[in-house]
Amino acid sequence: MSKHIYKNATAHLPEHCRPTAEILTQFGGKWAIAVIGQLNAGPRRFSELADAISGISERMLTLTLRTLERDGLIERHVTPSVPPRVDYELSARGRSLQEPLIALHIWATEHMADIEESRREFDASDR
Incomplete structure (x- = not known):
């Protein structure tokens, strides 16, 4: 797999902000959270994850799993069999x-309703 998907999204930030920003960037998309949530219940096969996470493509699931494995958040275990x-x-x-x-x-x-209201007010303003 090409390493080009692993971008340093926080290179422009001050050094003291980078660790937190890098972690938040990892979870900025919905798929990493969904995969971690599914694995919280215990080990899963690829097909079980694909079935459980509505809307995720096989490619996106593969990329998400590889990224999480690269970060040491998940472990991949291969059992020799056919397949x-x-x-x-x-x-x-x-x-x-x-x-x-x-x-x-x-x-x-706890805060989503208030945030949605703030967004509506902001969007309705003349800004």
Whole structure:
């Protein structure tokens, strides 16, 4: 796989902001969160993940899994068989991410209605 998909999206930021920005960039799309959420219940095969995550293409699932594996958040296990069985599961690092993601989910749920209202007000203004 080409390494060109791994861009340094935070190169322009001050050094002290980069770690947080890099992590938030990783989860800026919906697919990484969806995959991590599915793997929170335990190991899954590729096809199980594809079936469970509505709207994700096989290519996007593959890219998301590779990125999460590259970051050490998931582990890929291949069982020799015909065809080979491949299972994905959260690594210890991925499991340690559950608490902050749940806290972020709670915050978003509590504030989404207010944020939507702010957006409506902003969009209706003459800005």
